[in-house]
Amino acid sequence: MRTDRPDPLAFLDAELNDMRARHLYRPLRVMASEQGPVATIDGREVISLSSNDYLGLTHHPRLKAAAVEAVREYGAGSGAVRTIAGTMSIHEALEAELAAFKGTEAVLTFQSGFTANTGVIPTITGEADLIVSDALNHASIIDGMRLSKAPRRVYAHANVGALETVLAEADERGRPDGAGPYRLILIVTDGVFSMDGDIAPLPGIVEVAERYGAAVLVDDAHGSGVLGRNGRGSVDHFGLHGRVAIQVGTLSKAVGVLGGYVAGSHALRDILIQRARPFLFSTSHPPAVVEACREALRVMDEETWRIERLWTSARRFKAELARLGFDIGRSETPITPIIVGDSEAAIRFSERLFEEGVFATSVVFPTVPLDQARLRTIVTAALTDEHLDRALDAFARVGRELGLIGAR
Numbered sequence: 001m002r003t004d005r006p007d008p009l010a011f012l013d014a015e016l017n018d019m020r021a022r023h024l025y026r027p028l029r030v031m032a033s034e035q036g037p038v039a040t041i042d043g044r045e046v047i048s049l050s051s052n053d054y055l056g057l058t059h060h061p062r063l064k065a066a067a068v069e070a071v072r073e074y075g076a077g078s079g080a081v082r083t084i085a086g087t088m089s090i091h092e093a094l095e096a097e098l099a100a101f102k103g104t105e106a107v108l109t110f111q112s113g114f115t116a117n118t119g120v121i122p123t124i125t126g127e128a129d130l131i132v133s134d135a136l137n138h139a140s141i142i143d144g145m146r147l148s149k150a151p152r153r154v155y156a157h158a159n160v161g162a163l164e165t166v167l168a169e170a171d172e173r174g175r176p177d178g179a180g181p182y183r184l185i186l187i188v189t190d191g192v193f194s195m196d197g198d199i200a201p202l203p204g205i206v207e208v209a210e211r212y213g214a215a216v217l218v219d220d221a222h223g224s225g226v227l228g229r230n231g232r233g234s235v236d237h238f239g240l241h242g243r244v245a246i247q248v249g250t251l252s253k254a255v256g257v258l259g260g261y262v263a264g265s266h267a268l269r270d271i272l273i274q275r276a277r278p279f280l281f282s283t284s285h286p287p288a289v290v291e292a293c294r295e296a297l298r299v300m301d302e303e304t305w306r307i308e309r310l311w312t313s314a315r316r317f318k319a320e321l322a323r324l325g326f327d328i329g330r331s332e333t334p335i336t337p338i339i340v341g342d343s344e345a346a347i348r349f350s351e352r353l354f355e356e357g358v359f360a361t362s363v364v365f366p367t368v369p370l371d372q373a374r375l376r377t378i379v380t381a382a383l384t385d386e387h388l389d390r391a392l393d394a395f396a397r398v399g400r401e402l403g404l405i406g407a408r
């Protein structure tokens with residue numbers, strides 16, 4: 001027996017030390033309050049520009065009350081996966097309401113947006129198919145593709161011409177094993193790209209997809225609640241109802257709770273119920289989550305000022321950051337990156353802002369390319385003008401102090 005390796009996991013320390021030396025290690029910040037516009041994080045009260053709580057629903061009194069009531073009526077947990085004993089009437093009700101919201105025949109919920117992608121992509125694609133993916137798609141899409149037996153091609157980010165080249169080639173050559181045309185070509189794209197805040201060129205994507213008989217899957221994690229009529233998402237924003245086969249969404253961002261869903265046809269929902277592995281092998285949402293999500297949809301419908309406020313604040317915040325001289329990239333949505341370049345500088349910028357009472361997280365490699373480290377901010381509907389003014393003041397002061405913008 002070998003006894004010369006007392007700790008077989010000792011290499012983990014070496015890896016962590018290496019990350020620290022390269023400024024790629026980021027400790028977790030710990031929040032002791034609710035996810036409000038001002039939160040208590042690591043013992044300090046800060047203006048939060050780092051949540052995905054677009055509409056300020058995470059702490060909405062009506063969602064909290066719905067969750068409490070659900071616990072009283074249905075208990076704390078669901079007790080099983082959906083296919084065994086874990087499908088409650090409230091799960092089905094939420095799905096019907098989401099389908100009405102998205103304007104699709106049917107919806108199936110998953111435990112998270114992540115599992116929605118890793119559930120749907122490998123379920124509907126196999127060896128006879130081709131997946132064509134935007135270069136900047138979310139990690140859950142990438143993992144979903146890895147779990148599929150289908151070959152995949154990646155096209156340059158948001159580049160419809162590059163997508164068309166891939167489709168034309170696939171159409172001409174067919175399957176690599178010479179077995180004729182692909183059964184399904186599935187184009188997959190984020191609706192809103194989560195690190196840059198730009199919107200996918202969906203009209204162009206749908207147009208070339210239709211020309212080549214391909215289906216489109218849009219992951220609207222950052223589009224739902226933000227784009228389209230009352231936050232119905234990017235498909236609604238571009239008026240493409242009926243032309244996008246699959247919409248993936250999350251209940252963890254604008255909806256303010258937890259979960260993901262796949263919206264599409266009845267057949268799509270049915271096949272996912274039979275085959276999608278996170279659905280089959282992982283327990284369903286507890287009642288509090290389901291009822292809070294249902295209440296969120298009602299609040300979104302009634303309190304339309306939230307999405308309006310979100311956009312007014314986002315436009316103002318972006319314009320001010322650009323005026324100060326920051327590089328805010330190609331964002332078109334309430335996600336505003338502040339691109340700094342070097343990861344050490346991004347981490348330092350975030351830390352100094354934190355000391356000044358503003359929480360804007362740094363995002364470094366591997367989430368973004370090595371030389372594109374940034375702060376990623378999201379303005380939410382819960383922030384007041386006064387919060388925004390204070391945050392912008394801090395950005396100006398710290399930005400000048402660190403030489404990221406010129407003195408004025």
Ligand code: PMP
Nearest residue numbers: 112113114138194221250252259
């Ligand atoms: N897709 C995209 C584009 C996302 O940004 C995220 C969350 N970061 C997800 C999916 C995963 O959603 P969830 O947090 O609900 O798992």
